[in-house]
Amino acid sequence: MTNVTAVLEFKLLGSRGNMYHQILLFMVGLVAYILTLLGNIFIILVVTQEPQLHSPMFKFLQNLSFLEVCYTTTIVPKMLSNLLAKKKSISFSGCMAQLYFFIFLGATECYLLAVMAYDRFLAVCQPLQYGVIMTDESYVRLAVGSWVTGVFTGFPPCLMVSRLHFCSYNLINHFFCDISPLLKLSCSDTTVTEAVIFILSLLVLSSCFLLTLLSYLLIIHTILKIPSASGKRVTFSTCSSHLLVVTIYYGAMIFLYVRPTYNLSSELNKAVSVLYTVVTPLLNPVIYSLRNKAFKKAVEKIVFRHHCLHSL
Known part of the structure; x- marks a missing residue:
């Protein structure tokens, strides 16, 4: 194995504002x-403690919440530390590790969202067959399959980027090690790397998004047949909220990565990246749990039990 780069570390420029601007961004980012x-940890604990939530739907949600914790932790802590640090740097190996986990977890989220949409499709459109199709074994296969496929999806882009030459210029105009700024930084011919990443992104993002979208369109079509106006309104409200979060996430990812070239404005790249690294993980707990009646009832039961225990 030979060292293919003369760069031992990168400098993450992130935000270029004054100190007050950096502190404000730090506070907003820290709160988020x-x-x-x-x-997300709250969702994991509630689903674990309440037996009535031990259904595939909530187990998938538990997987998604765990993933969001890992996903944001891969990006945000380093971003926050660099906002206040004088030396805004990351080692070459640290950068490649961050890139790998970013791609692996991002791809896994795509697979999980598609699987969750399929689960909801079965529950709404084929309720009589749901228990037969979505068994505990089916849940395990789909969940494990999403994680394992995500693990392998992260290898090709990260391996190809890590083998590029970066010469001596090491300033990354971004708040984390993303594909686009690294390709811009390289002094190698990145044509093949860009082509492979484009094809992989197209296959993963487009296929998962279309499957997710199709599931929700079929759900909406079934909802429109519900005779009860109140039932129709509640179910449609929940599904439309799910679809909104999914569209924001996939829209941002497709806009950035399903492109034949990566000559996107650095500032626009950073702005769009905030959507899927900060906004979507923050919205998921609200959209997928707090708007769900079964989840809210489970929380009330847990609170009531703890209240009774403390009252004794």
Whole structure:
């Protein structure tokens, strides 16, 4: 194995504002990160403690919450530390590790969102067959399959980027090690790397998004047949909220990565990246749990039990 780069570390420029601007961004980012952790960990604990939530739907949600905790932790802590640090740097190996986990977890989220949409499709459109099709074994296969496929999806892009030459210029105009700024930074011919990443992104993002979108369109079509106006309104409200979060996430990812070239404005790249690294993980706990009646009833039961225990 030979060292293919003369660069031992990169400098993450992130935000270029003054000190007050950096502190403001730090505070906003810290609050968003803490809320994301608390919200997703709360979902994991509630689903674990309440037996009535031990269904495939909530187990998938538990997987998604765990993933969001890992996903934001891969990006946000380093971003926050660099906002206040004088030396805004990351080692070459640290950068490649961050890139790998970013791609692996991002791809896994795509697979999980597609699987969750399929689960909802079965529950709404084929309720009589749901228990037969979505068994505990089916849940395990789909969940493990999403994680394992995500693990392998992260290898090709990271391996190809890590083998590029970066010469001596090491300033990354971004708040984390993303594909686009690294390709811009390289002094190698990145044509093949860009082509492979484009094809992989197209296959993963487009296929998962189309499957997810198709599931929700079929759900909406079934909802429109519900005779009860109140039932129709509640179910449609929940599904439309799910679809909104999914569209924001996939829209941002497709806009950035399903492109034949990566000559996108650095500032626009950073702005769009905030959507899927900060906003979506923060919205997921609210959209997928707090708007769900079964989840809210489970929380009330847990609170009531703890209240009774403390009253004795």
